[in-house]
Amino acid sequence: MIGLKPPAKKRKTIAKVKEIRQASKFLSSYLLEYARAADQEARWFLAMYGLRQCEALGMTDDCLDGRDAKNRGRRIIVKQQLQRISAEHGCELDHATGRWSCGRTTTNCPKRIGETRWELKGTKTESGYREIVIYEDAWQMLTAHRKAQQARRKLPGFRPANGDGLDRLLFTRGDGSPIYAQRDRTALAELVSTITPRPKGMTVHTLRHIATTMLIDGGAERERLISMMGWSPKNADAQIATYSSADTALLAADTSISHGSRLYSNGRRSETPEELDDVGMREDAESV
Numbered sequence: 001m002i003g004l005k006p007p008a009k010k011r012k013t014i015a016k017v018k019e020i021r022q023a024s025k026f027l028s029s030y031l032l033e034y035a036r037a038a039d040q041e042a043r044w045f046l047a048m049y050g051l052r053q054c055e056a057l058g059m060t061d062d063c064l065d066g067r068d069a070k071n072r073g074r075r076i077i078v079k080q081q082l083q084r085i086s087a088e089h090g091c092e093l094d095h096a097t098g099r100w101s102c103g104r105t106t107t108n109c110p111k112r113i114g115e116t117r118w119e120l121k122g123t124k125t126e127s128g129y130r131e132i133v134i135y136e137d138a139w140q141m142l143t144a145h146r147k148a149q150q151a152r153r154k155l156p157g158f159r160p161a162n163g164d165g166l167d168r169l170l171f172t173r174g175d176g177s178p179i180y181a182q183r184d185r186t187a188l189a190e191l192v193s194t195i196t197p198r199p200k201g202m203t204v205h206t207l208r209h210i211a212t213t214m215l216i217d218g219g220a221e222r223e224r225l226i227s228m229m230g231w232s233p234k235n236a237d238a239q240i241a242t243y244s245s246a247d248t249a250l251l252a253a254d255t256s257i258s259h260g261s262r263l264y265s266n267g268r269r270s271e272t273p274e275e276l277d278d279v280g281m282r283e284d285a286e287s288v
Contacts, residue, residue, distance in 0.1 A: 027048075027192070027195065027207075027210060030195055031044055031048065031191075031192065031195070031207075032044060032045060032048065034191055034192070034194075034195060035191060038191055040187065040191065041141060041145075042141060042142055042145035042170070042171075043056065043171055043184075043187075044188070044191070044207070045138060045141065045142070046059070046076070047188075047204060047207035047208065047211075048207055048210065048211050048214075049076070049132060049134075049211060049228070050208050050211035050212065050215075050228055050229045050230075051076075051078060051208070052081070052205070052208060052230075053181060053184060053204045053205065054081035054082050054083065054181075055078050055080075055081050055123070055128075055230075056171065057082045057169075057171050057178065057179050057181075057184060058080045058081045058082035058083075058120055058121075058169070059076075059080075059169070059170045059171065060080075060120070060165050060168040060169055060170060061146055061150070061168045061170065062077070062168070063076060063077045063078070063079065063080075063170070064076065064077070064139075064142055064143060064146055064170075065077050065131070066139065066143070072133075073133035073134075074133065074134050074135075074136065074138075074139035075131045075132060075133055075134070076131070076132045076134055076142075077131050078123065078128070078129065078130045078131070078132065078230060079122070079123065079129055080120045080121060080122055080123065080165075081120070081121055081122075081123060081124065082118065082119075082120060082169075082178055083118070083119050083120075083121050084116065084117075084118055084119075084178075084180070085114075085116065085117050085118070085119055086106070086116050087106055087107070087112050087113060087114045087115050087116045088106065088112070088113040088114060089106045089109050089111075089112065089113070090109055090110075090111025090112050090113045091104075091109055091111055117161070117162070117163065118161045118163055118166055118178045119163055119164075120163070120164065120165045120166065123230065125230075125232060127226070127230055127231060127232050127233065128230040129230070130227060130228065130230050132227075132228055145170065146170060149169075149170055149171075149172070152172075152174075152176075153167070153176065157174070157175055157176075158175065158176040159175055159176045159177070160172065160176040160177065161176075161177050161178055166178065181204075184204055185203060185204050188202075188203075188204050188207075189202075208229075209243065211229075212225070212229060212239065212243045213243045215228065215229075216240065216243050222236055222237075222240060225239075225240065
């Protein structure tokens with residue numbers, strides 16, 4: 001089974017986190033402006049709100065919830081993810097050559113098991129389900145995208161994939177089929193190709209990291225970060241530590257400056273070490 005997953009994770013270095021922090025300051029100002037011009041604002045707005053790629057591409061009409069907005073606010077409902085389920089090869093694999101006995105790929109295997117298909121699955125974990133309240137301008141933009149997508153569904157060439165909910169996806173290719181992960185990454189690469197600076201090798205998932213950094217820099221508390229990002233509570237502290245690490249010196253500035261001032265003022269006392277020793281000896285003698 002192949003889901004819409006980002007490339008394999010690598011341990012982030014302090015330098016990489018600093019690079020993401022730098023990009024967050026720049027992309028937060030320019031990415032959506034470029035996306036708007038390319039008619040991709042809704043897609044990359046959700047990325048900058050921290051939605052995983054499979055979560056954003058798996059959103060359907062009902063994931064935008066405006067019921068009782070006066071009391072509940074306008075909400076993005078993150079409840080599912082888009083996955084591509086692959087068929088299996090039905091022949092024997094020659095491990096020495098890496099070739100199947102029929103000499104064909106899985107798609108063309110005469111003994112192929114099952115069919116490649118798309119599915120909407122629930123979130124990966126229970127904490128992955130979340131509801132995010134958004135501001136009114138963003139709501140209007142997202143619902144305008146939904147309305148435009150609903151109009152596209154009525155066009156003759158629009159043929160959605162078979163499967164529950166796949167005819168109500170908010171993001172599809174022009175023919176109505178779901179968007180492959182690689183195609184989505186290519187769209188982002190093309191969008192930001194003229195925007196600098198940005199992290200080298202930036203992926204769609206990098207935008208989730210940037211969203212995390214922006215939230216932490218904005219003072220978001222632990223529980224609110226968990227609520228927005230869909231983290232498991234047991235992993236939240238590690239995530240927060242990772243994306244806070246580039247600015248720990250600034251966070252500790254008051255303490256380090258105060259400590260340094262005490263050291264510096266003590267180091268400039270008028271007495272020499274020998275004089276301090278004499279004072280100490282006199283005090284000891286007087287106490288006897």
